[in-house]
Amino acid sequence: MNASATETATTEEIRLAPNQPLKDLDDWDDFLEGRYKEGKTEEEFRVYDATATPGVAEFYKQNHENMTVAYTLAKEEEYFTLRKGQKTIWEAAEFLNTLVDDSDPDTDLTQIEHLLQTSEAMRRDGMPRWMILTGFIHDLGKCLCLYGEPQWGVVGDTFPVGCAWSKDIVFHEYFANNPDRHVAEYQTKYGIYEPNCGLENLHMSFGHDGYIMKVMKPYLQDESLYMLGFHSFYPWHKHGAYDHFCNDKDRSMLDWVLKFNQYDLYSKGHTKPNMAELKPYYDDLFAEFLPPTLAW
Ligand SMILES: [Fe+2]
Numbered sequence: 001m002n003a004s005a006t007e008t009a010t011t012e013e014i015r016l017a018p019n020q021p022l023k024d025l026d027d028w029d030d031f032l033e034g035r036y037k038e039g040k041t042e043e044e045f046r047v048y049d050a051t052a053t054p055g056v057a058e059f060y061k062q063n064h065e066n067m068t069v070a071y072t073l074a075k076e077e078e079y080f081t082l083r084k085g086q087k088t089i090w091e092a093a094e095f096l097n098t099l100v101d102d103s104d105p106d107t108d109l110t111q112i113e114h115l116l117q118t119s120e121a122m123r124r125d126g127m128p129r130w131m132i133l134t135g136f137i138h139d140l141g142k143c144l145c146l147y148g149e150p151q152w153g154v155v156g157d158t159f160p161v162g163c164a165w166s167k168d169i170v171f172h173e174y175f176a177n178n179p180d181r182h183v184a185e186y187q188t189k190y191g192i193y194e195p196n197c198g199l200e201n202l203h204m205s206f207g208h209d210g211y212i213m214k215v216m217k218p219y220l221q222d223e224s225l226y227m228l229g230f231h232s233f234y235p236w237h238k239h240g241a242y243d244h245f246c247n248d249k250d251r252s253m254l255d256w257v258l259k260f261n262q263y264d265l266y267s268k269g270h271t272k273p274n275m276a277e278l279k280p281y282y283d284d285l286f287a288e289f290l291p292p293t294l295a296w
C-alpha cells in the first residue's frame with residue numbers, strides 16, 4: 001500500500017505507518033467474505049482460520065496484542081474530537097482514494113468505486129435513501145491509515161475494551177500477550193461497564209467504524225449510525241456475543257446492521273461504476289442529509 005498524490009491530497013499531510021502486514025487494506029475484507037460465506041460449516045471455519053494467509057494472521061496478532069483500554073482512550077481523544085479539518089464528502093472520498101494498494105491496478109477497484117458498489121447495490125434493491133448514503137460513506141473512516149495509523153488500528157473486527165474478550169473474536173488466542181490481561185477488572189464479564197448499558201456506552205476497539213460514526217453523529221438517524229459504528233462488530237452481529245451489554249435499542253437495531261452487512265460483504269464485483277453518470281444522484285443525496293462540509 002502506498003500513497004499517490006491527487007489534487008485533494010496535496011493540501012493534506014499523508015503519513016503511512018511502515019511495515020504493515022496486509023499487502024492491501026482490502027485483504028481484511030476478503031478474509032471476512034471468506035469467513036462468513038453463507039452456508040459455511042463450523043469445520044470449514046476452523047480450517048479457514050488455520051490456513052489464513054500469514055499477513056492476515058499477523059495483522060490480527062498486532063491488533064489483539066496492542067488494542068488496550070489506554071490505547072483506545074488515547075485514540076478517541078485524538079480523533080473523536082474531530083480536529084482534522086473540514087471536508088465535503090467528495091473530498092473525503094478523494095482523500096481515501098489516495099490509499100492505493102499494491103495489487104493489479106487494472107482489475108482492482110479504487111476505494112471510491114468500492115463505496116459506490118455498496119451503495120449502488122442498495123439502490124438497485126430499493127433501499128431507503130438514508131441507507132444508500134450510509135452505504136457510500138461507511139468506509140470513509142479508513143482514511144485513518146493516511147494519518148499514520150497502523151492497519152491494526154483502522155480495520156479488523158471490533159470488540160469492547162475494558163471487559164473480558166469474547167471467545168467469538170477471531171484469533172482469540174492472540175490476546176494472550178495483550179497487557180490488559182493483567183488488569184483484573186478488565187478480565188471480568190462486565191469489566192468497566194454496567195449490565196445492559198447499551199452499545200453506545202462501550203469503548204469499542206478503535207478503528208474506522210467509530211471514527212465515521214462520530215463524524216456523522218449530528219446528522220444521521222440511529223439506524224444509520226448503528227450501521228456505521230458497528231458494521232465491523234462481527235462478534236455481536238454475527239455471533240450474538242456481548243448481549244449482556246445490549247439494551248432494547250441495540251436489539252431493535254440489530255436487524256438493520258445485519259441487512260447492511262449483506263451489502264458490505266457481498267456487493268463487491270469488478271464492474272467499474274460510471275462516476276460521471278452517478279455523480280448528480282449522489283450530489284443530491286449528500287445535500288438532502290448533510291451540510292456542504294463536515295468536521296473530520
Ligand atoms: Fe468497514
Ligand SMILES: [Fe+2]
Nearest residue numbers: 029138139264
Ligand atoms: Fe465495507
